[in-house]
Amino acid sequence: MFTGIVMGIGRVLTVTPLADGVHIAVDSRALELEDVRLGDSIAHSGVCLTVVARQGTVLEYDISGETLACSVGLNEPGRELNLEKALRLGDALGGHLVTGHVDGIGTVERFAPVGGSTLLEIRAPVAIAPFLARKGSVAVDGVSLTVNAVRDEPDGSCTFAINLIPHTLAVTTLKNLSPGARVNLEVDPLARYCARVLEYAGRNPAS
Structure with missing residues (x-):
């Protein structure tokens, strides 16, 4: 489990x-690695991966x-990835x-500047x-x-808008985005469970 704070x-x-599949090596010197062990989970641009080997600061x-x-960016040499270690009990849920x-x-x-932020x-x-x-x-x-706004599209997809403050751009890979770029998306888990409850209730009205 993670918090989405890079x-x-x-x-x-x-x-x-x-x-x-593939085996990848990631330069992870930006993380505090003192407590990282084999088998630990680390998120890479939204994808949870398990550490299988370590060579210094390379995981x-x-x-x-x-x-x-079902994801993008993991098998591209030179690609920058947002890193986050797994949440521990007592950690801040920022x-x-x-x-x-x-x-x-x-x-x-x-992906365009709007005032002091980026849309x-x-x-x-x-x-x-x-x-x-x-x-x-x-x-x-x-x-x-x-999410600041959502617009439903005729084909059933949707376009959603986010406001990025300068700090977010400075500490993540989002600053590298441009129109046409593909990104990994994970919805709020609570939304998934709510949808499942409603789906089940619709199929089993007596439950």
Whole structure:
């Protein structure tokens, strides 16, 4: 479990093909690594990965083909990734609860300065459009953000808007975005559970 508060920015150093997926090495010197052990979970731009090896400040991971199919950025040498270690009991919950399980891939529609901030508009796929709501939470490449507006599109997808303050841009990879870029999206887990309850109640009205 994570909070969507980025602790540092890493960089993919190497990508080695596996039978089903890849093995990657990530320069993680931006993290405090004293307490990192094999088997620990670390989020990489919103994707929870398990540490399988360590060489100094370089952490290594095995990534399945399924994970690669539903996320972006993990198998690109040189790619910067937002890093966050798993939440521990007693840690501050500065963002919102994030599982590290990507729900879908969004496409940046607009990335432009507005006043002293930056407006980010993202087109979300049909499958997760119902879970995005004004003033709700969403994780974009692992960053906990607040949705300012949602516009439903004719094809069932939606476009949602976010206001990025300068600090967020300075400490995350979001500053590298531009129209056409693809990003990892994870909706608020509470929205998923609410949708499931309503779906179940609709199918079983006597329950």
